[in-house]
Amino acid sequence: MELAAAKMIGAGLACIALVGAGIGIGNVFGSYLSGALRNPGAAATQTTNLLLGFALCEATGLFGLVIALLILFAF
Amino acid sequence: MNLNPMEQFAIKPLVAQPLFQIGGHNIYFTNQALLMMIVAAASALFLSLAVKPGRLVPSRAQSMAEISYEFVANMIHSATGEDGLKFFPFVFTLFMFVLCSNFFGMVPGSFTVTSQIAVTFALALFVVAMVVVVGFMKHGLGFLKLFVPHAPWYLLILLIPIEVISFLTRPISLSVRLFANMLAGHTMLAVFGGFVVALGAAGGALSVLSVAPMALIVGILLLELLVAFLQAYVFAILTCIYLNEALHLHDQH
Numbered sequence: 172m173e174l175a176a177a178k179m180i181g182a183g184l185a186c187i188a189l190v191g192a193g194i195g196i197g198n199v200f201g202s203y204l205s206g207a208l209r210n211p212g213a214a215a216t217q218t219t220n221l222l223l224g225f226a227l228c229e230a231t232g233l234f235g236l237v238i239a240l241l242i243l244f245a246f
Numbered sequence: 247m248n249l250n251p252m253e254q255f256a257i258k259p260l261v262a263q264p265l266f267q268i269g270g271h272n273i274y275f276t277n278q279a280l281l282m283m284i285v286a287a288a289s290a291l292f293l294s295l296a297v298k299p300g301r302l303v304p305s306r307a308q309s310m311a312e313i314s315y316e317f318v319a320n321m322i323h324s325a326t327g328e329d330g331l332k333f334f335p336f337v338f339t340l341f342m343f344v345l346c347s348n349f350f351g352m353v354p355g356s357f358t359v360t361s362q363i364a365v366t367f368a369l370a371l372f373v374v375a376m377v378v379v380v381g382f383m384k385h386g387l388g389f390l391k392l393f394v395p396h397a398p399w400y401l402l403i404l405l406i407p408i409e410v411i412s413f414l415t416r417p418i419s420l421s422v423r424l425f426a427n428m429l430a431g432h433t434m435l436a437v438f439g440g441f442v443v444a445l446g447a448a449g450g451a452l453s454v455l456s457v458a459p460m461a462l463i464v465g466i467l468l469l470e471l472l473v474a475f476l477q478a479y480v481f482a483i484l485t486c487i488y489l490n491e492a493l494h495l496h497d498q499h
Contacts (some may be wrong), residue, residue, distance in 0.1 A: 219324065219483065226480035230419060233426035240429075 181242045188235025195228035251436035255361055255429065278365070281350060281357045289346040314342065318482065325486035326493060333489055336376070340369065341482040348428065348474035352467070360477075361428040363421060370421035373485050381492035392495055420484060427477050431470045438463050 203221045207214035259274035266273050293314075296307040304312060318338045322330050344360060351358025359365050381389035393409040394402065438459050445456035 219321075222476060222479065223483060226423065226476065226484075229427070230423040233430060234422060236426050236430055237422055 178242055178246070182239040185235050185239035185242060188238070189232045192229055192232025192235075195231065196225060199224040199228055251433045251440065254357070254432060254436060257362070277357045278359060278362060281347070281359050282365075285343065285346045285350050285359060288350075289342045293342070321479075321483055322486050325483060326490040329493060330486065330489055337482055337485055337489075340373070340485060341478055344369070344424065344481050345475065345478035348478055349471075351428065351432065352471060352474060358428050358432055360424055361432060363425045366421040366425040367417065369424075369481075370417040373420065373488065374417045377488045377492045380489065384493060385495065389492070389495070392491060396496065416488065420481065424477050424481055427473055431466075431473055435463060435466060435470065438466065 199221065203214075203217065203224075206217070257276045257278050259276050260280060261275045264272035264274050292307070293311050296305075296311040299305070299308065301308060315338070318341050319331070319334060322334055322337055326333070347359040347365075350356055351361065378389075381392065385391075393406055393413065395405055395409065397405055441459040442456045442463070445459065446453050
């Protein structure tokens, strides 16, 4: 296979990382909402943890993007 | 017309003449250096001028400065406790710099400083180096207990390498998070901008359709403003959490 074509396929495959990030972010906000609706009093105290969980989750998906960029431009 | 979405991240020398040389490398004054200077000067000027009058009933500018001050102070206090507050100037500077670079990058035609891995990695390395220095200064060699969680010895064989690796990847994850968020957001905006231009140039009924991606861009732009703030916040709070670990090891503050 040609190198250029293989690079494109590899970069595309690296974007599968977004599946996990999507599930993770959905989980973070879903769990927060269900927790917040059960105990609205405690909801405001947990926004820091919410945003932190969101950022940590999102980063794993973005590592996939970085790998894709590395495959496309660095090699 | 050039529609390459990655073109906006190109670093160009603004002055053709190199400023000076380090080890055979020419050092230029680039658009990135200019934007970093603007960001640093604008945030410093705004914060110092806004609180200058010191009114009891603050003006809008003064209350903006005060809100950002209180926001960061509360964040440090909740994450690291009382003795973390002496790191307030450091965390506040980091937060304001990242926030202002993100927001200045949202201005069309400008340059996003934080979309360069070199900048974010330097910031993250600085944070982690400071955490290590603070940890060793406070606890001496006891700082190494950070890598030993409370667990039975047979689990420690597995856990200590994991803890060490997770500590060593911190500068990478901290910098890549900010860099990749900014890069992905701005690339996405540029790609949708390309749709508008391509549809508009297609002529006829297709030109009318270009309103749809335009409306989408406005929505994404709002989302990007949220992300710009959120990433600055996350960068600052993770700095606080790392500092907390260095100050208190495994104990809660």
